Amino acid sequence: MRRFGLTVIELILVIGIITVLFALLVPSLQMSRLQAKAAVCMSNIRQLNSVFSMYVNDSGRFPYGFDNPLPLNPPAGGYAGLSQYDRRGWWFNYIEGFYEINMGSKTVLQCPSKQIKQPKLKDDILCGNYGVNLSICRMSTGSVNQNEFVGQPRWCSEVFRPAQTLLIVDSGYAIISWWHAADVPPVTLGNAQIQDTAYVPGLSINRQRQLWSGQEIDAFYGRHPQMTVNVGFADGHVARNKAEDLLVKKTADGHYQNRYPLWTPDSK
Numbered sequence: 520m521r522r523f524g525l526t527v528i529e530l531i532l533v534i535g536i537i538t539v540l541f542a543l544l545v546p547s548l549q550m551s552r553l554q555a556k557a558a559v560c561m562s563n564i565r566q567l568n569s570v571f572s573m574y575v576n577d578s579g580r581f582p583y584g585f586d587n588p589l590p591l592n593p594p595a596g597g598y599a600g601l602s603q604y605d606r607r608g609w610w611f612n613y614i615e616g617f618y619e620i621n622m623g624s625k626t627v628l629q630c631p632s633k634q635i636k637q638p639k640l641k642d643d644i645l646c647g648n649y650g651v652n653l654s655i656c657r658m659s660t661g662s663v664n665q666n667e668f669v670g671q672p673r674w675c676s677e678v679f680r681p682a683q684t685l686l687i688v689d690s691g692y693a694i695i696s697w698w699h700a701a702d703v704p705p706v707t708l709g710n711a712q713i714q715d716t717a718y719v720p721g722l723s724i725n726r727q728r729q730l731w732s733g734q735e736i737d738a739f740y741g742r743h744p745q746m747t748v749n750v751g752f753a754d755g756h757v758a759r760n761k762a763e764d765l766l767v768k769k770t771a772d773g774h775y776q777n778r779y780p781l782w783t784p785d786s787k
Contacts, residue, residue: 637733
């Protein structure tokens with residue numbers, strides 16, 4: 520009488536086939552997941568860029584990257600970052616009048632591909648999400664060696680090549696400058712203050728940087744496939760660039776390649 524069922528050899532063969540198929544499928548699923556997160560990230564930056572455009576159309580200039588008021592009461596929705604930076608004066612505080620930003624959900628301000636797992640920084644909206652270019656969105660105050668980035672934010676008319684000038688980007692911190700993308704920055708960048716550890720995720724020079732514990736994976740290996748970053752430009756368009764495209768290299772004559780007009784608005 521014929522018996523129905525699988526022999527041990529047939530069962531092993533079926534399990535082997537399923538294992539091979541699963542091994543082939545998993546990387547494809549992982550890549551699809553990464554691509555989907557990168558697309559959401561690009562959508563976030565596109566929305567933020569649109570809000571920047573509305574702000575500029577209304578005021579004529581870009582918002583501060585960071586202003587220095589220290590409120591008596593907590594801002595609506597809660598403070599933004601770590602205790603020593605619990606102030607209301609970040610660029611997203613300025614544009615929230617044009618777009619409702621809920622600090623509780625943090626959706627549009629948070630990169631879905633953020634690679635920071637350290638508890639202290641993981642839930643800090645200032646770390647590992649998006650940063651604005653300090654050459655455009657300046658600070659109201661800063662140390663003596665930061666004078667280049669201190670003062671009134673740029674007027675729209677002062678950005679001579681807006682389609683080629685970076686405004687907002689995947690970043691290790693909420694404010695970032697060309698110093699943080701330079702192979703030989705003009706000043707020493709330490710990690711005493713977390714804003715000095717701003718970085719472009721996946722940029723090769725990050726391995727030479729002093730970072731806070733928990734930032735390494737995000738900084739060294741990047742967030743999006745093929746070491747890419749999402750960039751919003753001052754004219755409102757958004758692009759996905761290789762992280763290395765944002766590198767600023769010091770030349771033998773002391774100048775910096777890729778600084779103008781990418782990072783610093785200039786008439787050149």
